[in-house]
Amino acid sequence: MKMKPFVMLMLLCFSLSFQSCWFLNPEDDDIILTQVEDYYEPVIMQRSNFENTTSLQSTPEVIVNSGKIYVKDNYIFVNERNKGFHIINNTDPSNPQNIAFLNVLGSSDLTIKGESIYVNNATDLLALTLDPQNGTMEITKRVPNAFPQLRSPFGAYFYGIQENEIIVDWTINENN
Template identity: 55%
Template sequence: MKNKLAFLAVVSVLLLHSCIHFGGVDDDFIMTSNYEPIIIKRTAFESTTMLENTPRAIENSGKIYVKGNYIFINEVNEGFHLINNSDPSNPQNIAFIKVLGSSDLSIKEDIIYANNATDLIAFTIDESSETLTITKRLEHVFPQIWSPEGEYYYALEDDDIIVNWELIN
């Protein structure tokens, strides 16, 4: 019985020892990623949201939102396609709402809310003048956008904002 207990104690100590890291540098471990962040400084970033009256082709669609006769289709981390669906048998792609780092939106009355990378923005669209006006911006509401490979640390300066990730390999 004593031999069995001694054997179990030795095995337990060896197993626990293999789970504990005592520090030091592992020169063989290098964290790599197949993606590189696309970074914009805050001063430039805040002026990138706009209404483009020329529609874009849908390439990497995300969430879809329907409001009245309009369909909003997210182009992941780029913005939203604006589709006029007043004739459901012939929907028309009429514009693109450029909102970098976007993945979702919501609409209440005539105000559109969207994530703009780390910020939450509220904006309106004036159809007659074909303009977009940001009515409110809340900075740093959301974390930086993760790499498509998952959470990945990347050294950023205080005014850096990741708006997308680019495949490099």
């Protein structure tokens, strides 16, 4: 007999949880359904051009669309989503200096082990050595197609690309 009030309470809660679904009127909704993915277009490069885009730029760039941050010794690496990494000299933490930019298209993450930097370059994995003070960078190894093609900002894949094409970024299509 003690279960009866509990069962009644559960049934009441259960029925109230579905109340919002019963009397739906589509005209009352203010939500306009669209295909969000249609607003983004992939930026596509031929593999032959893509593999020659990674470089160390001695002129720093302004941080616009930052991603992950990585600290190694006296350097801070700040990801510029799908563009590369800002290299900041943090020898004097009260006055960090943005000293260079590592161009790596389609990048979002890196890790450092010893003297090697490992970074995603859209679909490829790169191992490189870097000396930002002297302005030198060398790709020591490239592993092609280690990662899937970049997804749109809303998570959709784009399947209309050829075998030797790489998606390096997504841009807003203002024609829709």
